[in-house]
Amino acid sequence: MKLDVLGLFAACSYALDCVEAELVHVTNKHAKRVAYMSICTAEQIGISGKPLQDLAACALLHDNALTQYIQEELHSDIAQAAVSQQFPNLGLHCSFGEDNVIKLPFHTDVTNVILYHHENANGTGPFHKKWDEIPLFARIIHLCDLLDVMCRATSFTTDTWQRTNDLLLKINGSIADEECVHAFIQAFPEKHFLTLGDDDLDARLWAKVPRIKQDLNFTQIKSLADFFAQIVDYKSPFTSTHSIGVAEHARKLSLFMGLEQETSEKMYLAGALHDIGKVAVGNEILEKPGRLTDEEFTIMKHHAAYTYYILSEIDDFEELRDWAAFHHERLDGTGYPFGRSADELSVPERMMACVDIYQALTESRPYKQGMSHEKTCSILQDMADKGWLDPDIVTQVDLCFQKEQ
Numbered sequence: 001m002k003l004d005v006l007g008l009f010a011a012c013s014y015a016l017d018c019v020e021a022e023l024v025h026v027t028n029k030h031a032k033r034v035a036y037m038s039i040c041t042a043e044q045i046g047i048s049g050k051p052l053q054d055l056a057a058c059a060l061l062h063d064n065a066l067t068q069y070i071q072e073e074l075h076s077d078i079a080q081a082a083v084s085q086q087f088p089n090l091g092l093h094c095s096f097g098e099d100n101v102i103k104l105p106f107h108t109d110v111t112n113v114i115l116y117h118h119e120n121a122n123g124t125g126p127f128h129k130k131w132d133e134i135p136l137f138a139r140i141i142h143l144c145d146l147l148d149v150m151c152r153a154t155s156f157t158t159d160t161w162q163r164t165n166d167l168l169l170k171i172n173g174s175i176a177d178e179e180c181v182h183a184f185i186q187a188f189p190e191k192h193f194l195t196l197g198d199d200d201l202d203a204r205l206w207a208k209v210p211r212i213k214q215d216l217n218f219t220q221i222k223s224l225a226d227f228f229a230q231i232v233d234y235k236s237p238f239t240s241t242h243s244i245g246v247a248e249h250a251r252k253l254s255l256f257m258g259l260e261q262e263t264s265e266k267m268y269l270a271g272a273l274h275d276i277g278k279v280a281v282g283n284e285i286l287e288k289p290g291r292l293t294d295e296e297f298t299i300m301k302h303h304a305a306y307t308y309y310i311l312s313e314i315d316d317f318e319e320l321r322d323w324a325a326f327h328h329e330r331l332d333g334t335g336y337p338f339g340r341s342a343d344e345l346s347v348p349e350r351m352m353a354c355v356d357i358y359q360a361l362t363e364s365r366p367y368k369q370g371m372s373h374e375k376t377c378s379i380l381q382d383m384a385d386k387g388w389l390d391p392d393i394v395t396q397v398d399l400c401f402q403k404e405q
Contacts, residue, residue: 007314035059050107065096091126103223131177225272247271277306305337
């Protein structure tokens with residue numbers, strides 16, 4: 001299957017920005033801005049071609065373990081961490097991130113780039129590595145990430161430019177190494193620096209690192225899918241295995257119903273991505289064990305639209321985007337986010353709706369025990385009788401999964 005992998009990473013970066021905005025109050029397009037600054041800096045050092053593509057990918061994913069870190073180290077207390085700005089054991093976030101990207105389809109060796117992206121040139125970082133022990137890409141990302149977080153600019157003005165230069169002088173040779181600081185200064189004279197807040201940042205980023213589709217086998221697709229699912233599922237321990245479960249069930253049902261192998265692989269990826277929009281929804285709603293108020297439910301419903309818009313950024317991904325985003329649509333037109341009706345919903349979209357509900361009902365969560373297959377299928381059948389779900393697919397779900405529990 002040919003995929004716009006950099007586009008997938010860019011979509012992921014938006015999801016991570018939503019979480020990071022809560023945690024350290026970064027501004028919109030943080031990861032893309034770090035990526036753009038990084039590749040412009042790297043060009044001054046002579047980096048080009050596929051290595052530049054991999055630098056962009058690493059920059060987009062430099063905080064891929066953020067949701068995992070929040071859950072495992074901060075015990076999901078993102079609100080308290082955002083207030084206190086205290087982040088214990090920052091190296092753990094880097095270690096998680098390094099482990100997460102090992103199986104992703106890079107062109108070159110990016111070992112330790114994510115692991116050491118918070119290391120300081122003088123050895124005072126989490127792992128006490130000095131600049132000559134740190135990969136160049138990690139040093140570049142560290143500098144650009146630090147500058148963007150410290151500036152926290154909603155617009156880039158002469159004042160922002162001056163504050164950045166003051167910071168560069170302060171950290172040169174200690175927090176950041178001289179080679180990277182010099183390259184950044186060469187890449188970003190004031191006129192270029194002031195464009196970092198412009199609306200065409202995306203276009204300029206992709207002009208420097210064209211998004212060329214990669215031909216991936218299912219092992220590689222599964223690694224990508226599992227990577228994204230983990231980011232979503234770590235957002236809340238209440239749904240800690242939901243996306244992976246939907247992905248696995250979507251693929252299994254596809255094969256059971258006789259769909260082509262490639263379709264089943266696409267369904268796995270769409271299943272893993274179906275809830276990526278939930279990263280933009282607060283945990284106070286995601287983790288509320290009781291019934292949501294009408295206002296809370298309205299906010300929750302936005303997650304499907306967020307999924308749609310996040311995945312719309314990926315080239316030639318419309319089919320999988322719709323399979324992922326339409327999992328709350330109903331045949332009678334009463335679903336969301338777009339109120340699609342039966343004649344507007346494809347078989348894979350109808351399947352994903354059934355699989356999502358099946359997985360949600362059968363999985364155990366901290367506040368409830370998972371339902372039996374029989375009880376779950378009874379509920380699905382009731383929803384089909386109401387005109388919400390496809391009755392033929394509900395029957396296939398029953399037959400396909402009846403031996404699992």
